[in-house]
Amino acid sequence: QDLFGANEDAASLNADLFKKHGITVIDIMGSVGTGKTQLIEAMCERLHERHRILMIAGDLATNIDADRVGSHGVDTVQINTGTACHLDARMVRVALADIDLSKYDVVFIENVGNLICPAGYSLGAAKKIVVVSVTEGPYMIQKHPLTIKRADMVVINKIDLAEILEFDIDALVKDVREVDANLSVHKVSSKTGMGISELLDSLGL
Amino acid sequence: QDLFGANEDAASLNADLFKKHGITVIDIMGSVGTGKTQLIEAMCERLHERHRILMIAGDLATNIDADRVGSHGVDTVQINTGTACHLDARMVRVALADIDLSKYDVVFIENVGNLICPAGYSLGAAKKIVVVSVTEGPYMIQKHPLTIKRADMVVINKIDLAEILEFDIDALVKDVREVDANLSVHKVSSKTGMGISELLDSLGL
Ligand SMILES: Nc1nc2c(ncn2[C@@H]2O[C@H](COP(=O)(O)OP(=O)(O)OP(=O)(O)O)[C@@H](O)[C@H]2O)c(=O)[nH]1
Ligand SMILES: Nc1nc2c(ncn2[C@@H]2O[C@H](COP(=O)(O)OP(=O)(O)OP(=O)(O)O)[C@@H](O)[C@H]2O)c(=O)[nH]1
Ligand SMILES: [Mg+2]
Ligand SMILES: [Mg+2]
Ligand SMILES: [Zn+2]
Ligand SMILES: [Zn+2]
Structure with a gap:
């Protein structure tokens, strides 16, 4: 599909840009409310003293997620897609156009809440993490094989609720x-x- | 957009077909694991003795949802989209091609787990219900204004968990x-x- 091909090219350019600046970029996707932002907040709390972090938040509307993460002492950029159900490489490139990337060594990108479409669009990140939640019921992995195949890591979040949900x-x-x-x-x-902390070790952060 | 225009035409044809057979069709959408299937199961349990129900399940993969609902004594059809992140009117029409619609007076359609894309595609249903869950956190309505604008009803599900989640x-x-x-x-x-039961009253079922 031409859309995907053009995106792959844009993603490669992003990857080159990040490599040039020595930045580790992590693309975090998952369905609505699985805890992507909370995970990024938890990671930033542990990392912000030894890494220089930028967080890019993607949603159709609002600045809610960028504001939440920004309160943890990291710089943020909010992308509002309006109607697009996923971030693509071009949107990320545009969002970074006025940013001095030499200031950062880690970028967390929170994708739009959607377990399907973002899987098809590389952003040029080093890793694509899929965040699922025990509150979504037991079938989300079986129902989304393409998403799982394209992931570099699956994070099962909200395990503190597993017992009460009999998950x-x-x-x-x-x-x-x-x-x-x-x-x-x-x-x-x-x-x-x-x-x-085990997750951060696994990410080399 | 031409895709949407063509879909609107297909949706109108569906609506005519349903009207011809005197069928009430309800399109149920919502993000992954918000309880769409469980809601349909709960409704079918209360309705199957006084209505003749068909349930159409839409997912990228698996027959899980059709099988779950089928165990409640209603007929089911499973649509597997493969890659498409939403059902559209044409898919529904095709799924119904070999079905004797004179056998039913209610059709529940469960859309693909996705709070964004299905909002843009009418299926020709009488009502589009958006199911959100208290487990998704507090921001999903603010973040998805288009989806809410296009809904005929919002169902806030899993309220039994609200207290423990401080929702x-x-x-x-x-x-x-x-x-x-x-x-x-x-x-x-x-x-x-x-x-x-209040929900069913509101739906006139
Ligand atoms: N119990 C529990 N709740 C969590 C956890 N992680 C997130 N939450 C809650 O789940 C809700 C959603 O969390 P978010 O971090 O906003 O999820 P999100 O994936 O960023 O949501 P969107 O960006 O809107 O798709 C919030 O109420 C969080 O407090 C967790 O590990 N355990
Ligand atoms: N506590 C509680 N759990 C619920 C409720 N409704 C659904 N669940 C649970 O939530 C999980 C997901 O429910 P499903 O009915 O599969 O949700 P769904 O929206 O059909 O999921 P997908 O079709 O896969 O997107 C399951 O473990 C259900 O048992 C509810 O009202 N309360
Ligand atoms: Mg978020
Ligand atoms: Mg379901
Ligand atoms: Zn999409
Ligand atoms: Zn879509």
Whole structure:
């Protein structure tokens, strides 16, 4: 599809730009309310003293997520797509046009809340993390094989709620393994902090 | 956009077909795991003795939702879109091609788990219901104004979890009212049954 081809080219340009500035870029996607922003907040709290972080927030509307993360002492940029259901590489490039990238060594990009469309659009990040939540029920991995195949890591969030929801985390991990036996999976609570330091180790941050 | 225009035509044809057979069609959309299927199951349990129900399930992959609803004594059809992030009117028409519509007076269509794209594609249903969940956090209404504007009803699901999540339901209802002062809002638990009979009354079922 031509849209995807053009995006791949734009993503490569982004990747070159990030490499030139020595920046590690992480693209974080997941459905509405799975905890993408809370995860980024948790990571920024632990990293902002030893890394220079920029966070790019993508949503159809509002500055809510950029504002939330900005309160943790990191710089932020908000992209409002209006109608687009996913960030693409061009939008990210445009958002960074007036930014002095030499100021940062880590960029977190929070994609639009959507488990499908963002999987098809590379942003030129080093890693694409898919955040799922135990509150979504047990079938989201089986129902989204393409998304899981294109992920570099799956984060199972809100594990602090698993017991009360009678959620079978092991079954979900097994579903991920069926799609990709070697995919990195992290079980975390962005609220309590459980699993976050192991996740950061795995990201090399 | 031409895609939308062509879809509107297909949706009108669907609407005519449903009207010809005297069928009430309800399009149920919402993000991943908000409880669309559980809501349909709860409604079918209460309706299947006095209505002849068909349920159409839409997902990129699996028959999970059609199988779940089918166990409640209603007929089902599963649409697997493969890559498409929303159902459109043509897909629904094709799915119904071999179905004897004279057998039914109610059709529930469960859209793909996605709070954005399905809002732009009418299926020719009488009503488009948007199901949000208290587990998604407090911002999903503010972030998706177009979706809310295009809805005929908002169902706030999983209210049985609101207390433990310290979720402010009134604030969410207020957010809906800011987009559309007259939009029908129902607070329900598809698990406990709270609010379901009122919802059915409101749907005229
Ligand atoms: N219990 C619990 N709640 C969490 C956790 N992570 C996030 N939440 C809550 O889940 C809700 C959604 O979290 P967000 O961080 O806004 O999720 P998001 O994926 O960024 O949402 P969108 O960007 O709007 O799609 C909020 O009420 C959070 O407080 C967690 O690990 N445990
Ligand atoms: N506590 C509680 N859990 C619910 C409620 N409704 C649904 N659930 C649970 O939430 C999870 C997701 O429910 P589903 O009915 O599969 O949601 P869905 O919107 O159909 O999911 P997809 O079709 O996969 O997008 C399941 O584990 C359900 O048991 C509710 O009212 N209360
Ligand atoms: Mg967010
Ligand atoms: Mg479902
Ligand atoms: Zn899309
Ligand atoms: Zn779409």
